[in-house]
Amino acid sequence: MKITDTPLVTHLYTADPSAHVFEGKLFLYPSHDRETTIQDNDLGDQYDMVDYHVFSLEDVAGPVTDHGIALALGDVPWASKQFWAPDAAFRDGRYFLYLPARDKDGIFRIGVASSDRPEGPFKAEPEPIKGSYSIDPCSFVDDDGRAYLYFGGIWGGQLQNWQTGRYNPEGKEPTGAVPAISPRVAKLSTDMKSFAEPVREVQILDEHGAPLRADDHDRRFFEAAWMHKRNGIYYFSYSTGDTHFLVYAKSPSPLGPFTYAGRLLEPVIGWTTHHSIVEYRGKWYLFHHDASLSGGRNHLRCVKVKEIAYDDDGNMRVLP
Numbered sequence: 001m002k003i004t005d006t007p008l009v010t011h012l013y014t015a016d017p018s019a020h021v022f023e024g025k026l027f028l029y030p031s032h033d034r035e036t037t038i039q040d041n042d043l044g045d046q047y048d049m050v051d052y053h054v055f056s057l058e059d060v061a062g063p064v065t066d067h068g069i070a071l072a073l074g075d076v077p078w079a080s081k082q083f084w085a086p087d088a089a090f091r092d093g094r095y096f097l098y099l100p101a102r103d104k105d106g107i108f109r110i111g112v113a114s115s116d117r118p119e120g121p122f123k124a125e126p127e128p129i130k131g132s133y134s135i136d137p138c139s140f141v142d143d144d145g146r147a148y149l150y151f152g153g154i155w156g157g158q159l160q161n162w163q164t165g166r167y168n169p170e171g172k173e174p175t176g177a178v179p180a181i182s183p184r185v186a187k188l189s190t191d192m193k194s195f196a197e198p199v200r201e202v203q204i205l206d207e208h209g210a211p212l213r214a215d216d217h218d219r220r221f222f223e224a225a226w227m228h229k230r231n232g233i234y235y236f237s238y239s240t241g242d243t244h245f246l247v248y249a250k251s252p253s254p255l256g257p258f259t260y261a262g263r264l265l266e267p268v269i270g271w272t273t274h275h276s277i278v279e280y281r282g283k284w285y286l287f288h289h290d291a292s293l294s295g296g297r298n299h300l301r302c303v304k305v306k307e308i309a310y311d312d313d314g315n316m317r318v319l320p
């Protein structure tokens with residue numbers, strides 16, 4: 001099938017697609033958007049999701065199989081609301097689903113659930129990952145077997161509340177020429193269920209080697225981290241949030257520092273933009289979302305796919 005700018009899933013609203021190749025097929029782990037009467041606000045309260053469906057595709061452009069509910073909010077003992085953007089990983093015969101949600105105190109944490117099947121159902125651990133906070137987990141298993149969890153998001157994602165390493169409800173996004181808030185990364189333990197090391201900051205530098213500035217809203221990290229590796233280069237891509245771009249940075253190391261490398265996607269219909277990048281049958285793809293299926297309602301989004309091309313220097317371009 002030919003790739004077109006049409007939603008891959010139309011019987012549900014879906015967003016934040018994390019794409020992986022498991023068992024020779026493409027699997028999508030998106031958020032499952034739902035109708036709500038909550039008014040849009042800068043904290044994202046309108047994104048009030050309560051379960052995850054897993055989808056699979058043989059052909060990148062569809063059709064898509066909906067494998068049904070893989071995990072429900074009520075089955076995660078520590079979570080109170082807002083099942084936001086998840087990710088999945090495979091290691092040693094088990095599949096892992098990483099999920100951000102607010103805990104009973106309203107603080108975003110990241111939990112993990114596991115299954116012997118890529119489509120689930122997943123069984124959640126009773127507590128969130130110790131030392132985790134904020135949103136948008138992205139798991140990455142490197143060729144050497146080491147696994148990492150990248151995460152973080154500002155504003156509704158609360159990363160500004162963790163600038164000292166402890167939760168400060170008064171935390172604000174910095175302004176002006178100071179360094180922007182950095183996304184976070186932690187190495188995962190071999191069972192994939194805990195952090196093996198203290199959480200670190202992921203440095204994103206400009207072309208002069210200086211950290212991106214807080215007032216550089218066209219380039220600074222906002223949310224939606226994704227990591228992929230191609231030809232020995234580690235690509236850290238993310239959303240700039242209030243300027244609505246998907247951008248990326250490159251490094252020779254999974255832990256950075258990363259150097260800003262360019263823009264991947266211009267703003268789409270709807271406030272949020274979010275993505276994943278995956279190689280499938282020799283080509284690279286960007287799975288992302290917009291709000292076209294709902295006529296532009298920010299919290300009712302739909303997953304789409306585009307092809308990516310790389311130049312000889314490893315720079316990326318999304319094909320129209």
Ligand code: FUB
Pocket residue numbers: 015016031044047084085135136153223224272273274
């Ligand atoms: O889907 C809820 C939130 O919206 C995600 O966690 C963010 O990345 C944004 O897409």
